[in-house]
Amino acid sequence: MKRARPFVFSGLVLMMAVSGFGQDAPLRIGIAGLSHTHVHQIFNSAKAGEIEIAGIAEANADLARRYTEQYEFPEEKVYTTLDELISSQNPEAIAAFGTIYDHLSIVEACAPLGIHVMVEKPLAVSMEHARKIATLARRHRIQVLTNYETTWYPTTHKAFEMVRESVVGPVRKVVIRDGHRGPAKIGVDPEFLEWLIDPVQNGGGALMDFGCYGANLMTRLMDGERPVAVTAITQQLQPENNPEVEDEALILLEYESANAVIHASWNWPIGRKDMEIYGLQGAVYADNRTQLRLRIAKGYDGFEEKEFELEDRETPFNDPFLYFKAVLRKAHSPGPYDLSSLDNNMIVMEILEAAKQSAKTGKRIVLQ
Structure with a gap:
């Protein structure tokens, strides 16, 4: 996959997070897939203003239309592929809401660009996929978090x-x-x-x-x-x-x-x-x-x-996406x-x- 943004830009985002500059700015999260219906939670979370949905990657046009209409999300920020979403919107993070099998390909696309990922449980479909995800996360120093309701x-x-x-x-x-x-x-x-x-x-x-x-x-x-x-x-x-x-x-x-x-x-x-x-x-x-x-x-x-x-529990420990933001902005160290x-x-x-x-x-x- 081609790099969607210059290395300097990625480094600047990281420096801003570490230094605390922009600490209160919304975390810009892209959504990869809409078929996992837990995706409703991120739309509801975004209403508080702590996170911003930067864009959506979803190949199923009818499915995408259902969500854009329900949540009044701009159709121009919906893309057919994750590559298009990343290159167009430069998200800080991606939340995966497709199949569990897709988790590996999402991390493969995001890790080299320094984009952090949160997936719905479980982490992967197999130990083989999980090892590849872990290798990419550690090599490129990104967070890969797994969200469980409990x-x-x-x-x-x-x-x-x-x-x-x-x-x-x-x-x-x-x-x-x-x-x-x-x-x-x-x-x-x-x-x-x-x-x-x-x-x-x-x-x-x-x-x-x-x-x-x-x-x-x-x-x-x-x-x-x-x-x-x-x-x-x-x-x-x-x-x-x-x-x-x-x-x-x-x-x-x-x-x-x-x-x-x-x-x-x-x-x-x-x-x-x-x-x-x-x-x-x-x-x-x-x-x-x-x-x-x-x-x-x-x-x-x-x-x-x-x-x-x-x-x-108190914020950010009551919401996966607020927690994701706290981890990425160095407000919480897991x-x-x-x-x-x-x-x-x-x-x-x-x-x-x-x-x-x-x-x-x-x-x-x-x-x-």
Whole structure:
């Protein structure tokens, strides 16, 4: 791909970010693809004025028209390809809202130009793609962040805080459940459904779509410790809706001093994203975005319980794109295994790859 802007311009943008000049100016983000319906969030985020949508790259003209009309976005800033968007608008960053398979090609286009990238979970369709993304990000010193819904849950961070403060004692087991009735049953847009149930474009089915949440949360909870081994089983319980991919996955992670069970499913009767953390003295139940329970053990089967109703976290930790801006403008420095970080999500991909191999072979996969 040809360089869309001079090196001096790219360097100037970086110098401005580091020095703090232009700190309050909106972050100019381009959108790569519109088929992932989580894209609505960036349009809603932009209303606050902290970010500016520099342009959209979308080959499907009808799909692009739906979004430009809904959000009154100027049609002249819609481009057929990412190359055209970059060369015309010089965005500081790109947010990927197409297929998971597209993540690698987006980073390939952006990294040499110093353009940072945020992708929707998971990071990639395979470990091979993930390694290429990581190599490009490190070579060209760009941020590649991965966005998960649960990253912005106040209950997620309250639970982690309780673990750090040893409120429940050393962690021994974690149960994480994510999913819904399935893409077809909940009525996702046809452009989204087309690739969500495609084993190439999505890298799999429910295992990839929802198994990544548990792997991401466990990697942060364990401070980047890799599992000793991964075991998984998958099922296809809705062949009429998901003919080429699994819609049920159970993943067991073994650590040196703990274990985790990840239930990733397109067969829950009620959509859910919840986590249970069991320590030696008690348990934390992050039931949803705002509701959390703490139980401290008393005797054999008794306990004292405290319930929490949590408020949203403070800006920028309540919004992926405000967080992206804070990281790029040096207002926040992520930890090495923070939920959005590349280091965390490389381990996530290693876990997902091992889970796919285990489900295929029926064997426990020991990580090297």
